[in-house]
Amino acid sequence: MTDQTGATTSDYNFAYLDEQTKRMIRRALLKAVAIPGYQVPFASREMPMPYGWGTGGVQVSAACLTPDDTFKVIDQGADDTTNAVSIRKFFEKTADVETTEHTQDATIIQTRHRIPEAPLTEDQILVYQVPIPEPLRFLEPRETETRKMHALEEYGLMHVKLYEDIARHGHIATSYAYPVKVEGRYVMDPSPIPKFDNPKLEMAAIQLFGAGREQRIYAIPPYTQVVSLDFEDHPFDPSKADAPCDLCGADHTYLDEVIIDDAGGRMFVCSDTDYCAGRQAQGHRGRLSPEAAE
Amino acid sequence: MMIRIENVSKTFTLHNQGGAVIEVMRDANLTVGAGECVALTGSSGAGKSTLMRMIYGNYLAASGRIVVGEVDVARAEPREILELRRHTLGYVSQFLRVVPRVPTLDVVAEPLRAVGVPGNAARARAEELLARLNIPETLWGLSPTTFSGGEQQRVNIARGFAHEYPAMLLDEPTASLDAVNRATVLSLIEEAKARGAAIVGIFHDEAARDRVADRQIDVSNFTPARVA
Amino acid sequence: MTPLLSVKNVTKMYGDRIGCADVSFDLYPGEVMGIVGESGSGKSTLLAALAGHHAPDRGEVHFDTRAEGLRDTLTMREPERRMLARTDWAFVHQNPRDGLRMSVSAGGNVGERLMAVGARNYGDIRDTATDWLGRVEINADRIDDRPRAFSGGMQQRLQIARNLVTGPRLVFMDEPTGGLDVSVQARLLDLLRGLVREMGLSAIIVTHDLAVVRLLADRLMVMKSGHVVESGLTDQVLDDPQHGYTQLLVSSVLQV
Numbered sequence: 001m002t003d004q005t006g007a008t009t010s011d012y013n014f015a016y017l018d019e020q021t022k023r024m025i026r027r028a029l030l031k032a033v034a035i036p037g038y039q040v041p042f043a044s045r046e047m048p049m050p051y052g053w054g055t056g057g058v059q060v061s062a063a064c065l066t067p068d069d070t071f072k073v074i075d076q077g078a079d080d081t082t083n084a085v086s087i088r089k090f091f092e093k094t095a096d097v098e099t100t101e102h103t104q105d106a107t108i109i110q111t112r113h114r115i116p117e118a119p120l121t122e123d124q125i126l127v128y129q130v131p132i133p134e135p136l137r138f139l140e141p142r143e144t145e146t147r148k149m150h151a152l153e154e155y156g157l158m159h160v161k162l163y164e165d166i167a168r169h170g171h172i173a174t175s176y177a178y179p180v181k182v183e184g185r186y187v188m189d190p191s192p193i194p195k196f197d198n199p200k201l202e203m204a205a206i207q208l209f210g211a212g213r214e215q216r217i218y219a220i221p222p223y224t225q226v227v228s229l230d231f232e233d234h235p236f237d238p239s240k241a242d243a244p245c246d247l248c249g250a251d252h253t254y255l256d257e258v259i260i261d262d263a264g265g266r267m268f269v270c271s272d273t274d275y276c277a278g279r280q281a282q283g284h285r286g287r288l289s290p291e292a293a294e
Numbered sequence: 295m296m297i298r299i300e301n302v303s304k305t306f307t308l309h310n311q312g313g314a315v316i317e318v319m320r321d322a323n324l325t326v327g328a329g330e331c332v333a334l335t336g337s338s339g340a341g342k343s344t345l346m347r348m349i350y351g352n353y354l355a356a357s358g359r360i361v362v363g364e365v366d367v368a369r370a371e372p373r374e375i376l377e378l379r380r381h382t383l384g385y386v387s388q389f390l391r392v393v394p395r396v397p398t399l400d401v402v403a404e405p406l407r408a409v410g411v412p413g414n415a416a417r418a419r420a421e422e423l424l425a426r427l428n429i430p431e432t433l434w435g436l437s438p439t440t441f442s443g444g445e446q447q448r449v450n451i452a453r454g455f456a457h458e459y460p461a462m463l464l465d466e467p468t469a470s471l472d473a474v475n476r477a478t479v480l481s482l483i484e485e486a487k488a489r490g491a492a493i494v495g496i497f498h499d500e501a502a503r504d505r506v507a508d509r510q511i512d513v514s515n516f517t518p519a520r521v522a
Numbered sequence: 523m524t525p526l527l528s529v530k531n532v533t534k535m536y537g538d539r540i541g542c543a544d545v546s547f548d549l550y551p552g553e554v555m556g557i558v559g560e561s562g563s564g565k566s567t568l569l570a571a572l573a574g575h576h577a578p579d580r581g582e583v584h585f586d587t588r589a590e591g592l593r594d595t596l597t598m599r600e601p602e603r604r605m606l607a608r609t610d611w612a613f614v615h616q617n618p619r620d621g622l623r624m625s626v627s628a629g630g631n632v633g634e635r636l637m638a639v640g641a642r643n644y645g646d647i648r649d650t651a652t653d654w655l656g657r658v659e660i661n662a663d664r665i666d667d668r669p670r671a672f673s674g675g676m677q678q679r680l681q682i683a684r685n686l687v688t689g690p691r692l693v694f695m696d697e698p699t700g701g702l703d704v705s706v707q708a709r710l711l712d713l714l715r716g717l718v719r720e721m722g723l724s725a726i727i728v729t730h731d732l733a734v735v736r737l738l739a740d741r742l743m744v745m746k747s748g749h750v751v752e753s754g755l756t757d758q759v760l761d762d763p764q765h766g767y768t769q770l771l772v773s774s775v776l777q778v
Contacts, residue, residue: 139623152601156608156638160623160630163637166644167627167666231644309766310773351755353762372741372755373550393715393737394708407719 015062015095021045025063025217029208032219037182038150039133044215054087054112055212057129061110064125064208065091070098072106077114077254077271084112101274113176115197117253117275120205122222128191130211133218135179135189155187158229166234178236181227182220190226196240196254201226243268246288248279295361296461296492297326297349302358302368302516304344318344322358322516324494328460331483331493333507336514342496345513346463349494350385351375362461380408384462386454388469390438390446398424398441398449399434405457416456423452426478444470455482462486464495468502480505524586526551526692526724527572532581534564534571540748541567545581547743547753551691554718554725556739556756558732558771564748565728566696572726573613573694574603585610585692608638612685616697618677621684622669628655628680629665635688654683658713675706679713686717693718693725699734711737732775736760744768 013019021043028042047055065071071091075084079101087110088099100106103116110127120126136146139157149157158179165173178195182188190201191209201207207220220226230236244251246267253275255268267288270276280289304319319341326332334342347353348367349360355368363382365374379385384405392401399420406416424434427448433441438449447470454462464483468476476499483506487493497503503510525548534541542564549555557565571578574595584592585606595603607613615621622631632651633641641647652662658679660672669677678698685693698714699707715738718725727738735742735756743753744765752765763769 139626148600152604154604154608154638156634156636159637159642160626160634163633163644163647164626164630167629167648232642233645306762307764308769310770347761352757354754354758354764372758373553375755376740393712395712 012094014067015065015091015097016048017045017059017062021059022063025059028217029060029063029219032208032217033206033221035186036220036224037186037188037218039216039218041215042217044212047212049086049090051213052131053083054110054129056210056214056217057110057112057127057212058087058090058210059212060127060208060210060217061087061091061108062095064108064127065095065097067095067097069107070100070105071095072100072103072109073111074109074114074116074272074274075112077116077256078273080273102278103272103274113192113194114254114271115193115200115203117250117270117272118278120203122204124205126203126205126207128193128207128209130189130191130209130214130216133189133209133211133214133216135177135187150186153185155181158187159231162229162231162234166231172230172234172236179229181229183225184227187229188218188220194240194254195228195236196238198226198228198236199238241268244286245270245276245279246286248276248284248289249286250276250279250284295325296328296330296363297324297494298359298361299324299345299349300359300361302345302348302360303356304341304348304353305356317518319516320518322513324511326461326492326494328490328492329487330509331487331495331507333503333510334494334496335503335510335512336517340512340514340517342513343465345516346385346465346494346496350379350383350463380405382460384454384457384459386451386462386464386467388447388450388466390450390453392438394439395437397435398429398438401438401449402452402456405453409457411457419456420452423456424449426482427452427475428478444472444475447471448475451479451482455486458486458489459491461492462494464493464497466496466498468497468499476502523550524592525549525584526553526586527726528582528584528592529572530582530584532568532571532578532583534567534576534578540564542571542578542745542748545750547750549692549724549726551724552722553741554723554727554739555741555743556735557726557728557743557745558730558735559745560730560771563745565745567748568745569694569696569726569728573611574607575613608635609688610691612688612690612693614678614681614685614693614695614698616700618669618674618681621681622677624669627666627668628660628672631669631680631684632687635684639688650687651683654687655680657717658683659709673706675702675710678702678710682714682717686721686723689721691724693723695725695727695729697729697731698727699729699731707734714738732760732772744771 025042028040032040047058073084073088075081091097092099103118108125112129134146136149136157138161140146162172176194177189177192178198180188180190204222206222209218228236241255245253247269250270253270256271258267258269260267299322302322306316308314322345336342348355351367360367362378365378399417402420402424403416406419429448438446451467467479480502527549530546532545533543545568559565570576572583583595585595587593629648629651632654633647636647652665655662655665660676660679669680699710739756742756742759744751746767752759752768760772763772
């Protein structure tokens, strides 16, 4: 469909949301970038997908997208799962933007539960889908109280959670959504990314977090200090499965464990499918690569 | 003078019985010097215990002055009276009132601990007194709440004499004691006098009174003529 | 001598009804003061106002802060007041559920205040928690159990440990022995008395139990309909009560 000026149109406003709503979200984003780690309330809209499917991330992406952007969506590292495919199609349809599966080609990457393995650049925006933005919620159910605790930097409770972990498991067993302190001020939930990804939170790209159901937006500007909480005698450890990728042989990436037969056979593969495919294209091979198995 | 009582009166107002005002004491005067023991006498109900309780700050005087050491008990703040009781003014009542579960040895040592005597020294002094008063060593680690009346009374006395108060109030210290323990208590009183304690006592035991008291004050003289 | 807490004309209204009216007193270091009165007499309202749980309509509550001496905690900024509440103050609730985190282990409950003031060594925190559990007579092997698994008396003792671990100077207690068996009460009272003595704590204890104040409190304040009707040395107020209401209160106690 083409309008009188010749531009492509659809039945939707660009990127689905109306301009006023995008403006409201951009204001919240500006505030979030100005106060790293602080949860900014915003008037989350009903989106044409259920809560828990990334409505917060989608709204943030919608507010950031321009017609010139190239968009990538990953779900737990993969570009080809239902959630990722649906959201990618959503913006293809409503914004008519280019999409890609290649991390380095994307200008905006919306993610659920992972940070890409390839380092991001200053020209990129990483948008996180966040289910529960409040890191203190685990022990303090009252929103009035958690807001006050943030305001007054009363973060002892966060360490109580880690204490409980060590008391019960002998080590800090929290392995995802591992709490961090941003720029020495706000304690923040980095969304359910594996703790392996925590060190990558200090990056060149701008990071935006959207929680649709909870109506919160927060951000980490480029090159911001992000420290994972820990104890002196139980320091933070960004561990991962102790194995290389069975497809590309990488020993420095976050791995998914896949059961491959009825006899308990299993394999480890990079959770970042694009990164793994890129390595394989460069000739890297793992234990179960098709050629290696031959 | 260690203890000086001037023109003290005492009334009880019974608000819940039509506001009846009962005047039980008027113009009480008494002084006790260091090393002196004054016995209060008078018939039952004449006000011996009332006067003693006023000196201790347990009853509030209606008027007059009750000076112990440097403190006017009739006007002092609670914390001043507590300080006075801790360091200067001891009281051996007829009844032992203690927190359940606390061992006898600690009950006796407590007044010493309260004035800062180290644990070991306080316990040593407590052991010495308990031994002198013939409390079997097997009982020292138990709470006195389960003891017999006579044993409780002796624990009470040991506690009262643990710290060397410059002023002491003794309410029937020899009551319900056998001859041996009675003699021990009288020696304790004499030793206290010898080190300079000013003592006010109530003794129904006349022989004991004659032995330790330097003077006797008949409290009936302070009893207002009552309209029957 | 500087009072630890100096209270002037504290008044709290609930609409037209009086919560507490014109309460003034000074509390000195090491003093334990009891506040007695029947239900609705305003004693809990007063305690909550003193502890900063709600703001009274009028009055001043000066606390002798470590850094700057006497400060009115009512006009103090909230961060400062909350900092006091987790360092120099402690609050023991009648119901341990209000004062404990029921989903956190005993050790975590005791350790929380330490972590709140910056403790970041797990081993040290655990050692301190173990020590405190011992002081309130809870076996060290219960350190990783949650309070739900504890009896009422143990929960109350845990609440006390959790509160005293940072060495506060002023403890507010709201009916600390309420709802406990008599024998459990006695044990708790003995424990509290020992801790108060040993740590040189000042405390304000709200209770309707005269036996509790006789054992724990140096001084007593009697409240009725929001007003203080009588105050003084505990044994003097109980043995020679001057006000009609106190006389009624004292004579109403069953003798055992």
